[in-house]
Amino acid sequence: MKSKQFILAVGFAFLSATSLMSCDSKKENKAEEVQDQKEDVIEAQNEGDTAKVMEEQSELDSARKDYREAVRDSVKSANN
Template sequence: MNKKHLILALSFAFIGATSLTSCDSKKENKAEEVQEQKEDVIEAQREGDTSEVREEQKELDSARKDYREAVADSVKDAHK
Protein backbone atom coordinates (compact mmCIF):
# COMPACT_ATOMS: atom_id res chain seq x y z
CA MET A 1 0.00 0.00 0.00
CA ASN A 2 2.83 2.40 0.79
CA LYS A 3 4.49 1.86 -2.62
CA LYS A 4 1.17 2.44 -4.32
CA HIS A 5 0.79 5.84 -2.61
CA LEU A 6 4.37 6.80 -3.47
CA ILE A 7 3.89 5.91 -7.13
CA LEU A 8 0.59 7.80 -7.22
CA ALA A 9 2.17 10.89 -5.62
CA LEU A 10 5.09 10.83 -8.06
CA SER A 11 2.69 10.47 -10.98
CA PHE A 12 0.70 13.52 -9.88
CA ALA A 13 3.89 15.51 -9.35
CA PHE A 14 5.10 14.62 -12.84
CA ILE A 15 1.80 15.50 -14.48
CA GLY A 16 1.64 18.80 -12.59
CA ALA A 17 5.18 19.77 -13.53
CA THR A 18 4.61 18.83 -17.16
CA SER A 19 1.43 20.89 -17.46
CA LEU A 20 3.04 23.95 -15.85
CA THR A 21 5.98 23.71 -18.22
CA SER A 22 3.71 23.51 -21.25
CA CYS A 23 1.79 26.62 -20.14
CA ASP A 24 5.02 28.57 -19.71
CA SER A 25 6.18 27.42 -23.11
CA LYS A 26 2.99 28.68 -24.73
CA LYS A 27 3.38 32.09 -23.07
CA GLU A 28 7.03 32.25 -24.09
CA ASN A 29 6.19 31.42 -27.70
CA LYS A 30 3.52 34.12 -27.79
CA ALA A 31 5.91 36.62 -26.20
CA GLU A 32 8.52 35.85 -28.87
CA GLU A 33 5.89 36.33 -31.56
CA VAL A 34 4.98 39.75 -30.11
CA GLN A 35 8.64 40.76 -30.11
CA GLU A 36 9.10 39.67 -33.73
CA GLN A 37 6.00 41.60 -34.82
CA LYS A 38 7.21 44.68 -32.94
CA GLU A 39 10.51 44.50 -34.80
CA ASP A 40 8.60 44.23 -38.09
CA VAL A 41 6.63 47.39 -37.25
CA ILE A 42 9.84 49.27 -36.44
CA GLU A 43 11.42 48.12 -39.71
CA ALA A 44 8.35 49.22 -41.69
CA GLN A 45 8.47 52.61 -39.97
CA ARG A 46 12.12 53.00 -40.94
CA GLU A 47 11.27 52.24 -44.55
CA GLY A 48 8.52 54.88 -44.44
CA ASP A 49 5.83 52.74 -46.12
CA THR A 50 2.64 53.73 -44.25
CA SER A 51 0.50 50.92 -45.70
CA GLU A 52 3.08 48.37 -44.59
CA VAL A 53 3.26 50.01 -41.15
CA ARG A 54 -0.53 49.66 -40.80
CA GLU A 55 -0.42 46.01 -41.83
CA GLU A 56 2.44 45.21 -39.48
CA GLN A 57 0.68 47.08 -36.66
CA LYS A 58 -2.44 44.93 -37.18
CA GLU A 59 -0.30 41.81 -36.92
CA LEU A 60 1.36 43.16 -33.76
CA ASP A 61 -2.02 43.91 -32.20
CA SER A 62 -3.17 40.39 -33.00
CA ALA A 63 -0.02 38.88 -31.51
CA ARG A 64 -0.45 40.95 -28.35
CA LYS A 65 -4.06 39.76 -28.05
CA ASP A 66 -2.95 36.13 -28.43
CA TYR A 67 -0.30 36.67 -25.74
CA ARG A 68 -2.82 38.18 -23.30
CA GLU A 69 -5.15 35.23 -23.89
CA ALA A 70 -2.32 32.75 -23.28
CA VAL A 71 -1.44 34.50 -20.01
CA ALA A 72 -5.09 34.51 -18.93
CA ASP A 73 -5.39 30.81 -19.76
CA SER A 74 -2.27 29.96 -17.77
CA VAL A 75 -3.59 31.93 -14.78
CA LYS A 76 -6.91 30.07 -14.98
CA ASP A 77 -5.10 26.73 -15.23
CA ALA A 78 -2.90 27.58 -12.25
CA HIS A 79 -5.94 28.28 -10.06
CA LYS A 80 -7.70 25.00 -10.86
Protein backbone atom coordinates (compact mmCIF):
# COMPACT_ATOMS: atom_id res chain seq x y z
CA MET A 1 0.00 0.00 0.00
CA LYS A 2 2.81 2.43 0.79
CA SER A 3 4.44 1.99 -2.61
CA LYS A 4 1.15 2.78 -4.34
CA GLN A 5 0.82 6.01 -2.33
CA PHE A 6 4.41 6.91 -3.10
CA ILE A 7 3.89 6.36 -6.84
CA LEU A 8 0.73 8.47 -6.78
CA ALA A 9 2.52 11.25 -4.88
CA VAL A 10 5.42 11.29 -7.34
CA GLY A 11 3.00 11.29 -10.27
CA PHE A 12 1.02 14.16 -8.79
CA ALA A 13 4.21 16.15 -8.13
CA PHE A 14 5.35 15.58 -11.71
CA LEU A 15 2.03 16.69 -13.18
CA SER A 16 1.94 19.77 -10.96
CA ALA A 17 5.44 20.78 -11.96
CA THR A 18 4.83 20.31 -15.67
CA SER A 19 1.58 22.28 -15.58
CA LEU A 20 3.29 25.19 -13.83
CA MET A 21 6.10 25.11 -16.37
CA SER A 22 3.65 25.14 -19.27
CA CYS A 23 1.98 28.26 -17.86
CA ASP A 24 5.32 30.00 -17.65
CA SER A 25 6.13 28.90 -21.15
CA LYS A 26 2.91 30.42 -22.46
CA LYS A 27 3.73 33.66 -20.67
CA GLU A 28 7.26 33.67 -22.06
CA ASN A 29 6.00 33.04 -25.59
CA LYS A 30 3.63 35.99 -25.32
CA ALA A 31 6.46 38.18 -23.99
CA GLU A 32 8.62 37.23 -26.97
CA GLU A 33 5.74 38.04 -29.30
CA VAL A 34 5.41 41.50 -27.72
CA GLN A 35 9.14 42.10 -28.17
CA ASP A 36 8.97 41.04 -31.82
CA GLN A 37 6.03 43.35 -32.47
CA LYS A 38 7.83 46.22 -30.75
CA GLU A 39 10.82 45.70 -33.05
CA ASP A 40 8.48 45.73 -36.06
CA VAL A 41 7.01 49.08 -34.95
CA ILE A 42 10.49 50.58 -34.57
CA GLU A 43 11.48 49.27 -37.99
CA ALA A 44 8.36 50.76 -39.59
CA GLN A 45 9.07 54.10 -37.84
CA ASN A 46 12.60 54.09 -39.23
CA GLU A 47 11.23 53.46 -42.72
CA GLY A 48 8.85 56.39 -42.32
CA ASP A 49 5.80 54.48 -43.56
CA THR A 50 2.93 55.92 -41.52
CA ALA A 51 0.36 53.32 -42.59
CA LYS A 52 2.71 50.48 -41.71
CA VAL A 53 3.50 52.09 -38.34
CA MET A 54 -0.20 52.22 -37.51
CA GLU A 55 -0.68 48.59 -38.58
CA GLU A 56 2.32 47.39 -36.58
CA GLN A 57 1.25 49.43 -33.54
CA SER A 58 -2.17 47.78 -33.68
CA GLU A 59 -0.52 44.35 -33.73
CA LEU A 60 1.71 45.39 -30.82
CA ASP A 61 -1.32 46.48 -28.80
CA SER A 62 -2.98 43.14 -29.50
CA ALA A 63 0.15 41.23 -28.46
CA ARG A 64 0.36 43.23 -25.22
CA LYS A 65 -3.28 42.44 -24.46
CA ASP A 66 -2.64 38.73 -25.06
CA TYR A 67 0.40 38.88 -22.76
CA ARG A 68 -1.59 40.56 -19.96
CA GLU A 69 -4.29 37.88 -20.27
CA ALA A 70 -1.67 35.11 -20.12
CA VAL A 71 -0.16 36.65 -16.99
CA ARG A 72 -3.59 37.03 -15.41
CA ASP A 73 -4.41 33.39 -16.23
CA SER A 74 -1.14 32.14 -14.77
CA VAL A 75 -1.72 34.11 -11.57
CA LYS A 76 -5.22 32.65 -11.26
CA SER A 77 -3.83 29.15 -11.83
CA ALA A 78 -1.14 29.63 -9.21
CA ASN A 79 -3.64 30.87 -6.64
CA ASN A 80 -6.02 27.95 -7.15
